[in-house]
Amino acid sequence: MKEIFKLIGVLTLISAAAGLLLAFTNNRTFAHIAQARNAESLRALAEVLPAFDNQPNETVFTVEENGQHWTFFVARQKGAFAGAAVESSSLKGYGGLIKIMIGINPDNSLRHFKILEQQETPGLGSKIVDATFHSHFENRPFVPETWRLKKDGGEIEAITGATISSRAVTEAIRIAAEVYSRHADEIRRTGLPTTP
Amino acid sequence: MGFWKEMKKGLWDEIPVFRVVLGMCPTLAITTSVENGIGMGIAATFVLLCSNITVSALRNFIPDKVRIPCFIVIAATFTTIIDLTMNAYAHEVHRNLGIFIPLIVVNCIILGRAEAFASRHPVRLSIADALGMGLGFTFAICLVGLIRELAGNGSLTIWSATGWQWRFPSSYTPTLLMVLAPGGFITLGCLLAIMNRIEWRRSQRTPGHAYQPRELDCRHCVICKPQSQSST
Numbered sequence: 001m002k003e004i005f006k007l008i009g010v011l012t013l014i015s016a017a018a019g020l021l022l023a024f025t026n027n028r029t030f031a032h033i034a035q036a037r038n039a040e041s042l043r044a045l046a047e048v049l050p051a052f053d054n055q056p057n058e059t060v061f062t063v064e065e066n067g068q069h070w071t072f073f074v075a076r077q078k079g080a081f082a083g084a085a086v087e088s089s090s091l092k093g094y095g096g097l098i099k100i101m102i103g104i105n106p107d108n109s110l111r112h113f114k115i116l117e118q119q120e121t122p123g124l125g126s127k128i129v130d131a132t133f134h135s136h137f138e139n140r141p142f143v144p145e146t147w148r149l150k151k152d153g154g155e156i157e158a159i160t161g162a163t164i165s166s167r168a169v170t171e172a173i174r175i176a177a178e179v180y181s182r183h184a185d186e187i188r189r190t191g192l193p194t195t196p
Numbered sequence: 197m198g199f200w201k202e203m204k205k206g207l208w209d210e211i212p213v214f215r216v217v218l219g220m221c222p223t224l225a226i227t228t229s230v231e232n233g234i235g236m237g238i239a240a241t242f243v244l245l246c247s248n249i250t251v252s253a254l255r256n257f258i259p260d261k262v263r264i265p266c267f268i269v270i271a272a273t274f275t276t277i278i279d280l281t282m283n284a285y286a287h288e289v290h291r292n293l294g295i296f297i298p299l300i301v302v303n304c305i306i307l308g309r310a311e312a313f314a315s316r317h318p319v320r321l322s323i324a325d326a327l328g329m330g331l332g333f334t335f336a337i338c339l340v341g342l343i344r345e346l347a348g349n350g351s352l353t354i355w356s357a358t359g360w361q362w363r364f365p366s367s368y369t370p371t372l373l374m375v376l377a378p379g380g381f382i383t384l385g386c387l388l389a390i391m392n393r394i395e396w397r398r399s400q401r402t403p404g405h406a407y408q409p410r411e412l413d414c415r416h417c418v419i420c421k422p423q424s425q426s427s428t
Contacts, residue, residue: 007262014270018269029281029283029284122372
């Protein structure tokens with residue numbers, strides 16, 4: 001009987017000490033992690049958006065569509081609409097989830113996009129992050145029917161040996177473009193000073 | 197004297213990946229680049245060092261019956277600390293290594309050294325053991341990473357945040373296979389064969405030096421040994 005209390009006591013003490021140490025570390029790193037995450041998303045935004053002078057990650061337009069939550073980050077330069085960015089994703093990648101940040105020009109064409117997350121096959125599907133593949137999309141106006149792979153009747157050239165990855169990316173961008181087109185006016189107004 | 201001896205054994209005679217054949221999971225999974233190897237090596241060495249010090253300092257305080265849960269709690273604590281710290285200060289590497297940082301908890305090297313060494317030796321020697329084993333592990337996964345990155349990607353990255361990367365001339369077509377899962381097994385197999393060969397040559401030259409080929413099995417894992425000895 002006496003032994004069991006000793007065992008319980010030792011385990012409790014060690015766990016408590018571990019808890020304290022973890023609480024302390026969490027306390028010290030919490031702000032840094034949030035900052036690193038924030039910087040990461042701002043960097044991704046700056047990469048896909050044209051020049052802006054506002055805080056796009058605070059000027060947002062959100063809409064619920066296709067059972068998904070869409071957040072448009074609106075960029076403004078001297079008050080004028082400079083472009084928007086939106087995060088889209090597809091679960092149809094070869095390695096599952098692909099997350100993309102898409103930048104839209106004020107003239108309703110695609111500016112850039114950036115793959116935020118992907119687990120595609122290295123060397124094949126992972127080429128979706130390469131500039132060669134991106135060049136098929138850049139400055140292409142939003143005509144959703146053309147935003148399909150050539151194999152599927154569209155105009156996008158798939159990556160050799162990575163049709164599934166290419167299709168997933170194309171589809172994710174097309175859906176985001178459709179949502180954007182439906183709400184373009186509201187998005188363009190987002191962040192304007194509210195007139196009385 | 198003992199300090200250097202304990203440290204040196206982790207670098208060759210009992211180098212975790214090639215001789216004791218422990219820690220295979222991160223070795224095969226994250227060694228697609230040297231940078232990943234360095235990040236993983238540093239993280240594992242930190243956890244190993246802290247857990248060895250703690251286990252060794254508490255070795256007379258922890259009752260034998262609950263030693264394994266205690267070791268796990270200790271390893272888990274330091275793993276979480278390095279996980280949070282890397283997330284805060286080395287965000288990119290942390291993202292590349294993904295799930296393998298939290299998995300350091302169940303890395304056999306950590307538990308193995310706690311059980312086989314730190315719980316039986318004073319703090320000073322445990323530090324030497326942790327440093328040796330940690331550096332041995334880092335060196336081993338960096339070596340695997342170097343071979344795989346060079347062959348499979350045609351590049352060499354030490355720390356991508358600095359933007360420094362060396363590349364083969366573009367006429368070189370990378371052997372994709374090497375950065376895929378099979379490449380990990382092929383590289384590891386060849387390195388194990390080379391290690392066995394070197395050891396065999398050594399045993400030929402020095403009489404009394406027993407040659408023991410190492411294989412990928414659990415015979416060399418130290419965790420079960422004390423138990424099986426006590427049960428027989």
